[in-house]
Amino acid sequence: MTAPPETAVTDAAKLMANNNLGAVLVIERDCLIGIFTERDIAFRVVARGLDPATTRLADVMTSSPECIEPDKSFGSALLRMHERGFRHLPVVTEGKLLGIVSARSAMDPALEEYLVEENRRKHYLKKAKAHTPRSGS
Numbered sequence: 475m476t477a478p479p480e481t482a483v484t485d486a487a488k489l490m491a492n493n494n495l496g497a498v499l500v501i502e503r504d505c506l507i508g509i510f511t512e513r514d515i516a517f518r519v520v521a522r523g524l525d526p527a528t529t530r531l532a533d534v535m536t537s538s539p540e541c542i543e544p545d546k547s548f549g550s551a552l553l554r555m556h557e558r559g560f561r562h563l564p565v566v567t568e569g570k571l572l573g574i575v576s577a578r579s580a581m582d583p584a585l586e587e588y589l590v591e592e593n594r595r596k597h598y599l600k601k602a603k604a605h606t607p608r609s610g611s
Contacts, residue, residue: 476501476571479508479532483519486510486531496576497562500535506564506571508535513561541566542575551575 476499477486486498490512500508510531518534519526541564542551551563552575561577 475499477510477531478502479530479535481531483510483515483524483526483529483531483534487515487526496578497574498531499564499571499574500531501571505569506539506541506566508532508537509539509562509564510535511562539564543567544572548575552577 475489475493475495475497477489479500479502481498481500490496490498497509497511499506500510508531514534514536515526518524519529524534539562540554540558540560542554544565544567551565555561555563555575555577563575565572565575
């Protein structure tokens, strides 16, 4: 979900609530300029006593957020988010926004099933390789 920088925090919060999202990507002239998250509502707006109806995203968003390229693995995106302490990571290529990875994505049951299967395959291949006779033996 995207919004322009002049969007009021109240409108962004409604957008997030209506779409069950934890973040809005702030776009200007087709370029990602910031990210506004549910934590920003708590820490940068409410805790500071700002009026969400008159506060613009540009005033409380994280400017120039760290991004990841689409050729990077999902695991590397999750690791980067964990190491840097954030929950949302925009996916951008050549300055164009493609999407977003969120920590919530990691809790997807289908992903959990995939990871279990991937680990099982790695274990099987490792075991099979250890029992394969070497040529010339």
